[in-house]
Amino acid sequence: MTNETKLLITGATGFTGIHACRHFQQAGYEVIGVSRKPFTIKGSQIQIEPCDLTNRNEIMDLIKKHNPDRVLHLAGQNHVPSSWTNPIASLEVNTMSTAYLLEAIRHEIPECRVVVVGSTLQFDINDITTLEHPYSLSKTLQTLVARSWQLLYEMDIVIANPSNLIGPGKSNGVCSILAKKVAEMELLGSEKVLKINNLLAQRDFLDVRDAVSGYEIIFNKSQSGSMHNITSGLPRYLKEITSSLQAISSVEFTVESIEDKLEEKEIMHSSNLIVENMSSFIPFDKSMEDILNYQRKSLA
Incomplete structure (x- = not known):
């Protein structure tokens, strides 16, 4: 990957985000991290851009300012118990922020490749009894939004669904x-x-560093509109x-x-793309x- 490829990573200061920023910077990307608040990632020169992803105007300004070639959408509310306490916040952060982000990309840089990170905890939309908590609802709707924007507007969007991520760093796992x-x-x-x-x-536990490696594979080798599980199996x-x-x-x-x-x-297995390339x-x-x-x- 050349240094000219600009990658914008939302949720850059979270557990996965910090690992992703470091990984992609080392891989040669120009990385721009996005976080709700100013933050410095130790040992790196990665630019962190403050932005509230539930504010559609801030997202539009962010995309206009940086015009990324690729976007890794990690930001979200990932705590199941919190989704029970405040389900609306989970929907706003996980579902609506994804819609705002994709809509800004559609208007400003429709050719941009986007990897939206979902979850293996999604429920079967054909069987409502498989819905176990509001978090699952919010992540399932997030995926539906992303796949809908890909289909309706022919955008370059791919879904990655990791299992329970573990590894060094600040985590509530x-x-x-x-x-x-x-x-x-x-x-x-x-x-x-x-x-x-x-x-x-x-x-199913998966090291966060393996998940990030999987995201890079998905960026480089997947087809638009595809969806890929990343698990230990x-x-x-x-x-x-x-x-x-x-x-x-x-x-x-x-x-x-x-x-x-x-x-x-x-047992949930990784997609063939991940198995064949990791x-x-x-x-x-x-x-x-x-x-x-x-x-x-x-x-x-």
């Missing part, structure tokens, strides 16, 4: 939450007990998180589960080690 508690045991002398709701619940019980942390922690601790209710998830994935134990080291540094 279960792996980071548990790793932080272990780091507090090591460094702050906290109680040597790790409490978890259900050790037998399952999740290996659902893990939450017990595997605690076991991994016990293996790498410098202190011994016990694990208490509120309930042990088997909760198996359907040579390897970061091992789960390596991700957990990096997460714990990040939490240790944050407390030091």
